[in-house]
Amino acid sequence: MSDAPFDLFIIGAGSGGVRAARMAAQRGARVAVAEDAALGGTCVNLGCIPKKLYSFAAHYAESFEEAHGFGWSVGASTFDWETLKANRRVEIGRLNDVYGELLAGSGVTLLRGRARVAGRHEVEVGGVRHRAERIVVATGGWPVAADVPGGERAISSNEIFDLARFPSRLAVIGGGYIACEFASIFNGLGAHVTQLYRGEQILRGFDRDIRNHVAAEMIKKGVDIRVGAKVRALEADGDGATRVVLADGSSAIADAVLYATGRVPNTAGLGLEALGVALDVNGAVVVDDRYRTSVSGIYAVGDVIDRVQLTPVALAEAMALVDDLFGGAERHVDYLHIPTAVFTHPNIGTIGLSEDDARGRFEKIRVYRSEFKPLRHTLSGSAERTLMKLVVDDANDRVVGLHMVGADAGETIQGFAVAMKAGATKAIFDATLGIHPTAAEEFVTMREPVASS
Numbered sequence: 144m145s146d147a148p149f150d151l152f153i154i155g156a157g158s159g160g161v162r163a164a165r166m167a168a169q170r171g172a173r174v175a176v177a178e179d180a181a182l183g184g185t186c187v188n189l190g191c192i193p194k195k196l197y198s199f200a201a202h203y204a205e206s207f208e209e210a211h212g213f214g215w216s217v218g219a220s221t222f223d224w225e226t227l228k229a230n231r232r233v234e235i236g237r238l239n240d241v242y243g244e245l246l247a248g249s250g251v252t253l254l255r256g257r258a259r260v261a262g263r264h265e266v267e268v269g270g271v272r273h274r275a276e277r278i279v280v281a282t283g284g285w286p287v288a289a290d291v292p293g294g295e296r297a298i299s300s301n302e303i304f305d306l307a308r309f310p311s312r313l314a315v316i317g318g319g320y321i322a323c324e325f326a327s328i329f330n331g332l333g334a335h336v337t338q339l340y341r342g343e344q345i346l347r348g349f350d351r352d353i354r355n356h357v358a359a360e361m362i363k364k365g366v367d368i369r370v371g372a373k374v375r376a377l378e379a380d381g382d383g384a385t386r387v388v389l390a391d392g393s394s395a396i397a398d399a400v401l402y403a404t405g406r407v408p409n410t411a412g413l414g415l416e417a418l419g420v421a422l423d424v425n426g427a428v429v430v431d432d433r434y435r436t437s438v439s440g441i442y443a444v445g446d447v448i449d450r451v452q453l454t455p456v457a458l459a460e461a462m463a464l465v466d467d468l469f470g471g472a473e474r475h476v477d478y479l480h481i482p483t484a485v486f487t488h489p490n491i492g493t494i495g496l497s498e499d500d501a502r503g504r505f506e507k508i509r510v511y512r513s514e515f516k517p518l519r520h521t522l523s524g525s526a527e528r529t530l531m532k533l534v535v536d537d538a539n540d541r542v543v544g545l546h547m548v549g550a551d552a553g554e555t556i557q558g559f560a561v562a563m564k565a566g567a568t569k570a571i572f573d574a575t576l577g578i579h580p581t582a583a584e585e586f587v588t589m590r591e592p593v594a595s596s
């Protein structure tokens with residue numbers, strides 16, 4: 144321990160920053176964390192949590208419809224945007240307080256204000272300099288701004304939760320998971336949603352069957368997905384509406400336009416370059432496998448290093464760093480088989496390699512696939528279908544990819560992620576008894592490969 148007042152100074156009280164602060168303080172370190180917005184960062188305030196709450200809200204519309212097939216009579220339903228926004232605010236406010244209490248309870252000094260790295264051992268917050276032995280940059284990411292004429296007419300995911308008026312027509316630009324989730328959510332809440340994506344299919348990087356299946360399901364539910372759609376400009380169209388003009392001359396009119404084409408690391412104005420901290424072309428902080436930047440004593444974790452932009456990854460990186468710095472144990476995050484869910488309607492759950500990636504990596508693979516109408520929808524009247532898929536490395540029988548589109552796919556696959564982490568083979572899947580009647584049992588009952596090469 145040095146004579147600097149803090150052993151660790153963390154910039155950003157989001158997923159990674161708060162976890163690092165608490166863990167380090169619990170290990171006896173003197174810790175400060177600076178935050179210029181609400182505690183909890185993107186996940187709590189503008190990401191995972193409010194999005195999932197809105198996704199729950201959107202599912203009710205389907206539930207009311209489906210209830211008829213089970214004998215229920217549900218009267219005319221109406222949706223009140225103001226109630227959802229207000230209740231979300233209360234819950235997020237509660238979480239902000241919980242984060243504050245967790246930091247205070249761990250003895251972490253919280254400094255409110257925008258922070259800047261002023262020296263190798265110095266951070267400036269609101270004009271005051273603080274000395275620290277080590278600095279961790281955990282400033283997360285920020286949505287890419289709309290880069291077309293009229294781009295100022297668009298909003299980002301930061302603004303969508305609090306739109307003053309519910310958009311009866313929403314245009315979503317982008318094909319990544321955030322774009323798809325908001326397209327599903329606002330469609331479920333009753334908006335007419337047009338999703339415009341310039342690529343050939345939404346959700347680039349996901350398994351091909353998953354992409355095609357979820358796109359078809361979203362279209363069935365009413366999302367107007369247009370692929371190969373390159374936005375040329377956003378223009379005023381009277382009454383506050385916006386016309387999204389496409390390169391092929393066609394257009395879509397919307398009350399709100401959500402630009403969700405990606406996120407960039409939050410490093411602008413942090414003073415890192417002046418200090419010689421290496422950044423990549425996207426502005427991400429370059430770190431080694433122990434989250435050390437190119438300047439000794441300065442570290443970075445989470446979205447700002449732009450490896451995998453997910454909360455559990457930021458948490459894992461923060462804990463590995465703290466163990467390394469204060470626990471005497473060099474620990475590395477294993478980025479293989481990260482399970483993830485996409486809260487489209489229906490949900491996606493995925494772990495490991497897509498069929499195409501596995502084909503490129505292994506000499507021979509086997510693919511198992513099952514597509515079916517879930518039991519619930521035999522009476523619900525819904526035409527939704529579930530897809531499940533396993534990708535197996537033929538050389539050692541290991542399951543290297545597991546994918547699902549269907550209700551609660553994220554809940555379903557978490558347990559399978561443990562099995563895959565443990566190196567489960569297809570033979571072990573086969574030897575596992577199913578839970579009947581569930582959709583999940585399909586993962587342990589698929590016997591015949593649909594492809595093998």
Ligand SMILES: Cc1cc2nc3c(=O)[nH]c(=O)nc-3n(C[C@H](O)[C@H](O)[C@H](O)COP(=O)(O)OP(=O)(O)OC[C@H]3O[C@@H](n4cnc5c(N)ncnc54)[C@H](O)[C@@H]3O)c2cc1C
Pocket residue numbers: 154155156157158159160177178179180181182183184185186187189190191192194256257258259281282283284300321409413444445446447451452453454455457
């Ligand atoms: C719409 C959306 C939905 C998402 N859904 C999911 C999901 O379902 N599951 C999932 O795992 N992940 C999801 N994510 C991603 C997840 O939110 C991030 O991966 C996670 O929050 C990253 O944590 P972090 O600590 O790196 O950064 P953040 O949580 O972004 O925290 C960074 C913090 O630093 C603060 N900060 C930045 N600069 C400064 C400065 N100079 N001074 C002081 N403070 C500063 C910011 O205000 C912020 O609070 C979603 C993201 C978005 C945008």
